[in-house]
Amino acid sequence: MDDHINSDYKTDILAWINHQVELLRARKLDELDLENLIEEIACMGIELKHELEHRMELLIMHLLRCKYQPERISGSWRGTIREQRRRIARLLKDAPSLARTVDDYLDESYAAAAARAADETGLPPATFPPTNPFSKQQIFDPDFLP
Structure with missing residues (x-):
């Protein structure tokens, strides 16, 4: 697997974001890091x-x-x-x-x-x-x- 897929939210936020986007696009909702994704969306506002x-x-x-x-x-x-x-x-x-x-x-x-x-x-x-x-x-x- 690519490094960005295995990257952790706490060690490489950009790779984590890119991976979450890939999961969303592929509709692999069960694989999303929901806890951190919710936190990041709240922080954006x-x-x-x-x-x-x-x-x-x-x-x-x-x-x-x-x-x-x-x-x-x-x-x-x-x-x-x-x-x-x-x-x-x-x-x-x-x-x-x-x-x-x-x-x-x-x-x-x-x-x-x-x-x-x-x-x-x-x-x-x-x-x-x-x-x-x-x-x-x-x-x-x-x-x-x-």
């Missing part, structure tokens, strides 16, 4: 949510930097803003059910984004408002810069 939250945090942090340090706006900042908007849009296209969580993540991401903006700008944390100063429309508008 959590990872998508974390990715959305992380990207929104980066986007909002850069918008805050632009708003509170307009003299320092750089191509790098604009590029990061554009990239995060693009990746968020792609994530929401690939997993439309995540759109229901965007409003919650905006609030959660703002606190972390404001703290990071304070760290990266050297400005006092009190510089940044306690609630998100940007509308959802502004955050996702490809042409918006504060």
Whole structure:
């Protein structure tokens, strides 16, 4: 047998995934590693949510930097803003059910984004408002810069 067929979930996750896919395609359901397969599928959803939250945090942090340090706006900042908007849009296209969580993540991401903006700008944390100063429309508008 091939090595990937004998690989263990704990020693070679990619080979394990490929083997599980082969079993599924062959409809050999009784041979699936159901316990680990269930765990991995559950983790996939959590990872998508974390990715959305992380990207929104980066986007909002850069918008805050632009708003509170307009003299320092750089191509790098604009590029990061554009990239995060693009990746968020792609994530929401690939997993439309995540759109229901965007409003919650905006609030959660703002606190972390404001703290990071304070760290990266050297400005006092009190510089940044306690609630998100940007509308959802502004955050996702490809042409918006504060």
